[in-house]
Amino acid sequence: MKKIFLIIFFVSLLIPLISLAGTYQADGGNVCYEGLVPCGKPVNIGGSWEDGHCVGGDIQCVRCQFCHLFVMLNAIIYFVLFQIVPPIAALMLVIGGIMFMFANLGEGGPQMLNQARKLISSVIIGLIIMFSAWLVVGVFFSFIGVAEWTGLQAGWFNINCPVKLDSYPCPIE
Numbered sequence: 001m002k003k004i005f006l007i008i009f010f011v012s013l014l015i016p017l018i019s020l021a022g023t024y025q026a027d028g029g030n031v032c033y034e035g036l037v038p039c040g041k042p043v044n045i046g047g048s049w050e051d052g053h054c055v056g057g058d059i060q061c062v063r064c065q066f067c068h069l070f071v072m073l074n075a076i077i078y079f080v081l082f083q084i085v086p087p088i089a090a091l092m093l094v095i096g097g098i099m100f101m102f103a104n105l106g107e108g109g110p111q112m113l114n115q116a117r118k119l120i121s122s123v124i125i126g127l128i129i130m131f132s133a134w135l136v137v138g139v140f141f142s143f144i145g146v147a148e149w150t151g152l153q154a155g156w157f158n159i160n161c162p163v164k165l166d167s168y169p170c171p172i173e
Helices: 002-021 064-102 109-143 146-150
Strands: 022-026 029-034 040-044 047-051 053-055 056-061
Touching: 022 109, 029 047, 029 053, 040 053, 109 146
Parallel strands: none
Antiparallel strands: 022 029, 029 040, 040 056, 047 053
């Protein structure tokens, strides 16, 4: 039963990868793309992300460049931090709460009570460490003045990937 629950849980986590999409900055404005890979397919140049689809802009085919690797890594990090971690953390907090409730009802004993406390405190400490790391890096970069000597006035977390538009056959979707 545990294996079936685990398989269903991980499959449900992977389903959003189908609809993963994002935007990145380029010379022609925002480039909106669907999926994980931001190049080698038709993208909306000058478009935006609304209601689960890329809208507006000019549809062009963009060849993959080295900077697209960083755009893809940024999308992966965003997906993990803001779409996978919060539901898993909420699920773990609920599981810890249920364990805590059963331990207090006398069915689990002091061992289950200790496990519930450890689980809840581990989830909270992990979230604090994970999201405060972003804050620490941002404050450090602001302190040393990265924006002045690198041209990253929009923020160190924004990726500017200049797009070379050339006509080549787009893959059929």
